[in-house]
Amino acid sequence: MPAIVEALRGVLPADVLVTDTDxxxxxxxxxxxxxPFGTPAAVVRPTTSEQVQQVVLACLEHDVAVVPRGAGTGLxxxxxxxxxxVVVSLEKMNRIVEINATERLAxxxxxxVNDHLRAAAGEQGLWYPPDPASxxxxxxxxxxxxxxxxxxxxKYGVTRDYVLALEVVTGTGELVRVGRRTAKGVVGYxxxxxxxxxxxxxxxxxxxxxxxxxxxxxxxxVVGFFPxxxxxxxxxxxxxxxxxxxxxxxxxxxxCLKAVDDWKNMGLLxxxxxxxxxxxxGRGGAAxxxxxxxxxxxxxxxxxTRMVDVFTSAGASFAxxxxxxxxxxxxxxxxxxxxxxxxxxxxxxxxxxxxxxxEVPGMLSRIEEIAAKHDTVIANIAHAGDGNLHPLLxxxxxxxxxxxxxxxxxxxxxxAALAVGGTVTGEHGVGLLKMPGLEQExxxxxxxxxxxxxxxxxxxxxxxxGKVFSA
Amino acid sequence: MPAIVEALRGVLPADVLVTDTDxxxxxxxxxxxxxPFGTPAAVVRPTTSEQVQQVVLACLEHDVAVVPRGAGTGLxxxxxxxxxxVVVSLEKMNRIVEINATERLAxxxxxxVNDHLRAAAGEQGLWYPPDPASxxxxxxxxxxxxxxxxxxxxKYGVTRDYVLALEVVTGTGELVRVGRRTAKGVVGYxxxxxxxxxxxxxxxxxxxxxxxxxxxxxxxxVVGFFPxxxxxxxxxxxxxxxxxxxxxxxxxxxxCLKAVDDWKNMGLLxxxxxxxxxxxxGRGGAAxxxxxxxxxxxxxxxxxTRMVDVFTSAGASFAxxxxxxxxxxxxxxxxxxxxxxxxxxxxxxxxxxxxxxxEVPGMLSRIEEIAAKHDTVIANIAHAGDGNLHPLLxxxxxxxxxxxxxxxxxxxxxxAALAVGGTVTGEHGVGLLKMPGLEQExxxxxxxxxxxxxxxxxxxxxxxxGKVFSA
Numbered sequence: 057m058p059a060i061v062e063a064l065r066g067v068l069p070a071d072v073l074v075t076d077t078d079x080x081x082x083x084x085x086x087x088x089x090x091x092p093f094g095t096p097a098a099v100v101r102p103t104t105s106e107q108v109q110q111v112v113l114a115c116l117e118h119d120v121a122v123v124p125r126g127a128g129t130g131l132x133x134x135x136x137x138x139x140x141x142v143v144v145s146l147e148k149m150n151r152i153v154e155i156n157a158t159e160r161l162a163x164x165x166x167x168x169v170n171d172h173l174r175a176a177a178g179e180q181g182l183w184y185p186p187d188p189a190s191x192x193x194x195x196x197x198x199x200x201x202x203x204x205x206x207x208x209x210x211k212y213g214v215t216r217d218y219v220l221a222l223e224v225v226t227g228t229g230e231l232v233r234v235g236r237r238t239a240k241g242v243v244g245y246x247x248x249x250x251x252x253x254x255x256x257x258x259x260x261x262x263x264x265x266x267x268x269x270x271x272x273x274x275x276x277x278v279v280g281f282f283p284x285x286x287x288x289x290x291x292x293x294x295x296x297x298x299x300x301x302x303x304x305x306x307x308x309x310x311x312c313l314k315a316v317d318d319w320k321n322m323g324l325l326x327x328x329x330x331x332x333x334x335x336x337x338g339r340g341g342a343a344x345x346x347x348x349x350x351x352x353x354x355x356x357x358x359x360x361t362r363m364v365d366v367f368t369s370a371g372a373s374f375a376x377x378x379x380x381x382x383x384x385x386x387x388x389x390x391x392x393x394x395x396x397x398x399x400x401x402x403x404x405x406x407x408x409x410x411x412x413x414x415e416v417p418g419m420l421s422r423i424e425e426i427a428a429k430h431d432t433v434i435a436n437i438a439h440a441g442d443g444n445l446h447p448l449l450x451x452x453x454x455x456x457x458x459x460x461x462x463x464x465x466x467x468x469x470x471x472a473a474l475a476v477g478g479t480v481t482g483e484h485g486v487g488l489l490k491m492p493g494l495e496q497e498x499x500x501x502x503x504x505x506x507x508x509x510x511x512x513x514x515x516x517x518x519x520x521x522g523k524v525f526s527a
Numbered sequence: 528m529p530a531i532v533e534a535l536r537g538v539l540p541a542d543v544l545v546t547d548t549d550x551x552x553x554x555x556x557x558x559x560x561x562x563p564f565g566t567p568a569a570v571v572r573p574t575t576s577e578q579v580q581q582v583v584l585a586c587l588e589h590d591v592a593v594v595p596r597g598a599g600t601g602l603x604x605x606x607x608x609x610x611x612x613v614v615v616s617l618e619k620m621n622r623i624v625e626i627n628a629t630e631r632l633a634x635x636x637x638x639x640v641n642d643h644l645r646a647a648a649g650e651q652g653l654w655y656p657p658d659p660a661s662x663x664x665x666x667x668x669x670x671x672x673x674x675x676x677x678x679x680x681x682k683y684g685v686t687r688d689y690v691l692a693l694e695v696v697t698g699t700g701e702l703v704r705v706g707r708r709t710a711k712g713v714v715g716y717x718x719x720x721x722x723x724x725x726x727x728x729x730x731x732x733x734x735x736x737x738x739x740x741x742x743x744x745x746x747x748x749v750v751g752f753f754p755x756x757x758x759x760x761x762x763x764x765x766x767x768x769x770x771x772x773x774x775x776x777x778x779x780x781x782x783c784l785k786a787v788d789d790w791k792n793m794g795l796l797x798x799x800x801x802x803x804x805x806x807x808x809g810r811g812g813a814a815x816x817x818x819x820x821x822x823x824x825x826x827x828x829x830x831x832t833r834m835v836d837v838f839t840s841a842g843a844s845f846a847x848x849x850x851x852x853x854x855x856x857x858x859x860x861x862x863x864x865x866x867x868x869x870x871x872x873x874x875x876x877x878x879x880x881x882x883x884x885x886e887v888p889g890m891l892s893r894i895e896e897i898a899a900k901h902d903t904v905i906a907n908i909a910h911a912g913d914g915n916l917h918p919l920l921x922x923x924x925x926x927x928x929x930x931x932x933x934x935x936x937x938x939x940x941x942x943a944a945l946a947v948g949g950t951v952t953g954e955h956g957v958g959l960l961k962m963p964g965l966e967q968e969x970x971x972x973x974x975x976x977x978x979x980x981x982x983x984x985x986x987x988x989x990x991x992x993g994k995v996f997s998a
Contacts, residue, residue, distance in 0.1 A: 158767045158885050181770060203713045214711060216720070217688065230972045238881040239913030240685060241950040242674045242724050243957060243965050244995060245977045249687070249720035253713050270770050273826070296629045299652060299741050355744070355823040410709040414629050442710030479712040486714055494714050501701045505984060506716045512979035524715060 058097045060120045060142060067110040072148075074099040083125065083145060084137045089405040090459065091133030091488040096123070099143045105223060105231055105262035108144060112260065112518070113229040115142055121521050124256040126166065126198025129190040131406045132487025134202060134255045134523055144260060146197045152176050153263070160268045161220060161237060166197025166261050170204075173266075182268040185212040188483070189392055197261050203253030205483030207304040207391075210441035211350075212269070214483065216252040223263035224251060227514030237265060250509070255485050256520040258513045275303060276360040277384035278347040280367035280375035281328060283336040285309055285424065285436055288343040289417030291370035292440040295347070296413035298366055300359055303350040305441025308391050310341040312435045312448075315397040316390045324390055327383070331374035340424055345372075345440065346387050394437045398448050401433075405449040405462050408490075409473035410482030413443045422472045423447050430465035432458070444482035445473075470496065486524045494525055529568045531589045531613060538581040543619075545570040554596065554616060555608045560876040561930065562604030562959045567594070570614045576694060576702055576733035579615060583731065583989070584700040586613055592992050595727040597637065597669025600661040602877045603958025605673060605726045605994055615731060617668045623647050624734070631739045632691060632708060637668025637732050641675075644737075653739040656683040659954070660863055668732050674724030676954030678775040678862075681912035682821070683740070685954065687723040694734035695722060698985030708736060721980070726956050727991040729984045746774060747831040748855035749818040751838035751846035752802040756780050756895065756907055759814040760888030762841035763911040766818070767884035769837055771830055774821040776912025779862050781812040783906045783919075786868035787861045795861055798854070802845035811895055816843075816911065817858050865908045869919050872904075876920040876933050879961075880944035881953030884914045893943045894918050901936040903929070915953035916944075941967065957995045965996055 064073050074080060075098055085093040097120065102108045115122045121141040128135055137143050150167035157180050164173055170184075170191040177184045187206035188194055194204065200222070205214045221235030234247040251258055282288040288307055295305060313324040328342055336342035345367060349359045360377050367375035378384040398404050411419045420436065423445070427434040438445040449465055451458040470480050470493045480486075480493030495503070503525050510527075511517075517527060535544050545551060546569055556564040568591065573579045586593045592612040599606055608614050621638035628651050635644055641655075641662040648655045658677035659665055665675065671693070676685045692706030706712075706719040722729055753759040759778055766776060784795040799813055807813035816838060820830045831848050838846035849855040869875050882890045891907065894916070898905040909916040920936055922929040941951050941964045951957075951964030966974065974996050981988070981998075988998060 157770065158764065159883050160767075203717075205711055205713075209711060213688075214713075216717065217684075226972070226976065228972075232970060232972050232976070234973055234976075236881075236950050237948055238883060238915075238950050238953065240676050240680060240881045240910075240915050240953040242676075242685075242954055243950050243952050243961070243968055244974070245725055245729075245980060246674075246687065246717070246720045246723065247973070247976060249717045250980075252717070254716055258716075270772055293629070296631075299628065301741055351823065352826040353824040410707075410711045412630050412709060439711075444709075444711050477708055479707050479709050479714050481714050482709070482711040483713055490714070497714055499703060501697070501699075501703050502705055502718070503715070505697065505703070505705075505718060508983035509716060509721075509980055512983035513976060 058140065060114060060118045061098050063114040063118060064098055064100060064111065067114060068100060068107055072100055072102055072107060074101065083143045086128045086130035086133060086135040088131050088133035088487060088489055089403050091136055093136035094139030096137040096143045097140045099145060101145050101148045103148045108260050108262050109225045109229060109231045111142060111144055112225045115518050116229050116516055119516065120518065122518050123520050124201065124260045126195035126201065127193050129194040130198065130202060130487060131484045132489045134485050134487030136488060138522065146195065149262065155180055155182065157182060159237065161265055162268055163263065163265045164196050165263060166195060168196050170194050170196060170199055177268050178271060181271050183271045184218065184266060184268055186215045186218060189395060196264050200252050200261055200264055201256050202485035205439065205444065207306060207439060210305055210439060211301055211303050216249055218266045219248055219252050219264060220267055221265035222248055222251055222261050224259040224261055226259050227516065227519060235265065255487065255524050257510060257524055258519060272350050273352040276349045276356055277378040278360050278363045278367065278375065279378050279384065279387060280345040280372040281331040282343045282345065282372050283332060284339040285341065285343040285420045286417050287371035288345050289420040291345055291367045291372065292416045293414055294366040294370050295363060295441065298362060300363055302363065302441055303348040306346045306391050307343055307436060307438040307440040308394060309343045309436040311433065312394040312398065312437055313344065313390060315401055316393050319397045319400060320393065322386055322390060333373060335373045343436070344387060346391065391437060398435055398450060402450045402452050403459065405466055407445065407447040407466060407469050408481045408484040409469060409478050410442065410444040411473050411476050411478035415476040415478065416440060416443055419445060419472065419476060423469060426465050426468045430461040432462045432465045434465065488523060491525065529611065531585060531591045532569050534585040534589060535569055535571060535582065538585060539571060539578055543571055543573055543578060545572060554614045557599045557601035557604060557606040559602050559604035559958060559960055560874050562607055564607035565610030567608040567614045568611045570616060572616050572619045574619045579731055579733050580696045580700060580702045582613060582615055583696045586989050587700050587987055590987065591989065593989050594991050595672065595731045597666035597672065598664050600665040601669065601673060601958060602955045603960045605956050605958030607959060609993065617666065620733065626651055626653065628653060630708065632736055633739055634734065634736045635667050636734060637666060639667050641665050641667060641670055648739050649742060652742050654742045655689065655737060655739055657686045657689060660866060667735050671723050671732055671735055672727050673956035676910065676915065678777060678910060681776055681910060682772055682774050687720055689737045690719055690723050690735060691738055692736035693719055693722055693732050695730040695732055697730050698987065698990060706736065726958060726995050728981060728995055729990060743821050744823040747820045747827055748849040749831050749834045749838065749846065750849050750855065750858060751816040751843040752799060753814045753816065753843050754803060754807040755810040756812065756814040756891045757888050758842035759816050760891040762816055762838045762843065763887045764885055765837040765841050766834060766912065769833060771834055773834065773912055774819040775817070777817045777862050778814055778907060778909040778911040779865060780814045780907040782904065783865040783869065783908055784815065784861060786872055787864050790868045790871060791864060793857055793861060804844060806844045815858060817862065862908065869906055869921060873921045874924050874930065876937055878916065878918040878937060878940050879952045879955040880940060880949050881913065881915040882944050882947050882949035886947040886949065887911060887914050890916060890943065890947060894940060897936050897939045901932040903933045903936045905936065959994060962996065
């Protein structure tokens with residue numbers, strides 16, 4: 057038995073320490089396709105911050121790597137285990153500690169599921185906006201680690217915009233609180249913002265205080281059917297040019313709709329065919345844009361009308377405010393189901409580039425070219441309103457040549473995004489899959505600044521080593 | 528002549544290097560009262576990023592401290608000079624480089640005045656929200672250094688919420704870009720958020736990319752006249768309890784109104800007397816609350832009505848939606864003029880505590896007690912809606928005993944804010960005046976984490992040494 061397991065046995069309750077090899081194997085990686093992972097020496101499922109601290113102290117003493125983990129829904133390999141490491145799963149620390157309507161904040165343990173926080177806030181007329189597509193499963197701790205985005209970010213911002221304070225176990229094994237409960241505060245450096253998005257490389261988050269907003273006004277949905285993805289991209293640029301601020305603006309292409317239909321038989325393709333009236337034939341596949349507006353009253357009406365006009369001008373075969381909330385919900389459900397539906401078709405490598413809004417049509421066109429060049433099926437879903445594209449590269453499992461073509465296409469999409477001023481990761485994080493991309497996007501000096509911060513806060517280098525950037 | 532001046536003469540155009548002792552003296556401190564400052568060896572007013580880099584390289588070579596400076600409107604001593612340092616004034620780098628309506632961003636040099644950016648954005652139907660009371664004079668670079676707040680932060684956030692990217696000269700003399708131009712991005716650590724609010728201790732900001740919003744809807748103003756500050760505080764808590772999200776919620780007390788009237792003769796006290804109808808007599812001084820709502824249409828109407836009701840329930844002698852935009856403007860103008868008006872009355876030490884919203888009434892009451900205990904005139908202005916209080920301690924110039932009483936009151940206000948879960952600085956920064964407060968608010972471990980980051984990014988310790996926390 058490794059010395060670290062012996063040490064953990066000495067400081068943790070028996071049910072916190074997992075040593076069963078089958079169970080350990082189930083914690084060895086997240087949902088990133090083709091990202092390497094090793095076999096942990098142990099998995100721990102602590103129930104208190106003090107237990108997390110004990111684990112870190114033991115790992116410091118034995119010089120063993122610590123890999124923190126939420127629900128494991130990550131798509132970049134950030135939670136993947138290293139051989140001999142200790143995986144710290146925060147899933148049992150899933151208590152909502154406080155929801156305070158006057159201060160508009162919530163205090164939660166890291167294992168609280170995103171949707172559970174949203175529901176609990178909703179009961180008090182409050183709202184926690186960040187809504188990654190993984191919201192039914194992913195945790196607030198994991199959302200903090202990756203600075204998760206989502207559908208409503210285009211108007212309401214990402215996880216970091218909502219985190220007020222954190223409790224953290226540091227690289228020296230201390231349990232500290234950083235941040236504040238007040239609406240404002242500028243005392244010292246922004247350690248909270250630094251921890252958020254650091255993908256478990258600077259500490260382990262053991263409690264989170266987030267801002268809440270008032271529950272938002274009812275929504276108007278605008279649906280546009282486009283004969284091809286590029287004209288949908290033109291509509292996205294048009295919305296930005298017009299200064300419309302949608303609550304969400306999502307793109308779902310025909311490959312996704314078909315995959316969802318094949319799985320759930322929702323009649324999406326029939327709806328498409330009806331509205332497209334044959335206009336998409338020979339144009340590489342149709343796309344649907346889903347816009348939502350939450351401005352109240354007459355302003356919302358006006359913005360929805362403007363969005364319909366923009367969609368039409370950009371070449372929509374059909375665009376309208378949804379008269380049926382059911383139809384609108386069907387399409388948003390399809391958008392949320394797209395990823396699991398596509399996973400049924402084969403191995404699915406998920407891209408996450410984000411480009412300036414004016415570059416969305418050109419980038420969608422480049423993705424089509426790259427798909428053809430590398431003979432790879434690429435489905436498109438996108439948080440289109442903020443230029444965050446998720447081309448999904450699908451290959452037959454076990455087909456090594458197809459995998460290599462997909463990986464080449466993945467790299468070329470990154471090149472294309474960087475060439476137009478984009479970033480290699482909009483919301484999924486660097487993890488393992490985007491480490492080469494980070495090196496392309498950032499200069500050596502900027503990476504060295506981050507290495508210096510990493511050494512400053514994690515001097516023994518035990519937190520999630522080998523992720524984000526090389527030591 | 529000091530060696531550093533000789534070195535700077537060799538690398539800078541003649542008009543960039545200031546050696547005239549009278550001019551140098553005018554750059555020796557900001558507007559903080561009773562904060563120590565020394566005499567710089569030189570002041571430089573660079574016009575390019577490369578000149579800033581040359582200055583930093585020369586200072587690194589000669590081991591000379593660098594103190595960056597915007598307009599010098601700071602209230603904590605963050606820009607105060609050290610003996611023998613080089614002050615880098617960014618005032619000549621005042622160009623708006625780009626305003627991009629589609630991407631909703633602006634690129635500016637650090638010396639651009641806050642109001643100038645707002646005006647330029649406004650010409651394109653866009654809006655830069657952060658609006659410190661110093662907006663007519665303070666610069667975006669200085670706003671970034673202190674993470675400045677303002678009136679509309681209560682709804683729209685502070686400077687850090689708007690900074691997308693920075694160009695920075697680092698502690699190793701490199702000129703780097705950090706951040707992004709895209710709506711989202713999570714590649715690596717949040718170096719942008721770390722630089723913002725670091726008060727010139729981690730680098731010199733030479734260019735700033737900020738998010739813009741669409742120009743906001745017209746505003747409805749609600750004015751409440753309260754017989755005492757504590758009942759005004761109760762109304763602030765009531766607004767938070769009711770879940771109203773005002774665009775601004777400002778408190779101005781009678782001492783401020785009288786100071787503005789004495790200076791500008793705006794008839795504010797007459798307006799007050801009329802509405803208070805004698806009810807404030809013997810209650811320690813009246814206060815006015817100014818609420819603004821920017822929700823459009825019927826929702827805005829409804830929120831304004833709810834705010835009037837809350838003000839009335841909390842004990843306002845008179846509360847109403849302002850029927851006259853002129854009256855509303857008069858009061859907001861008074862709020863903006865309060866600080867210079869009070870400075871006419873004597874030396875003015877500005878507090879900046881921020882407390883939870885539920886603690887606002889109690890904190891205002893404690894401030895009254897502290898004023899009485901220390902026989903110090905304390906005027907109150909506050910960004911009340913987010914609990915950010917600015918008690919202003921006014922003393923007769925040259926009266927040392929009065930100064931000591933004011934300083935004791937200042938320290939006791941900090942103690943009181945911390946006791947109710949507040950922070951020692953909501954928006955002005957630590958600088959010199961809040962260094963003891965930072966040590967009260969944060970644990971040694973948390974301060975050590977910041978010291979480690981400081982050493983990591985500024986290994987020779989040349990940037991603004993002795994500010995924020997001791998080395």
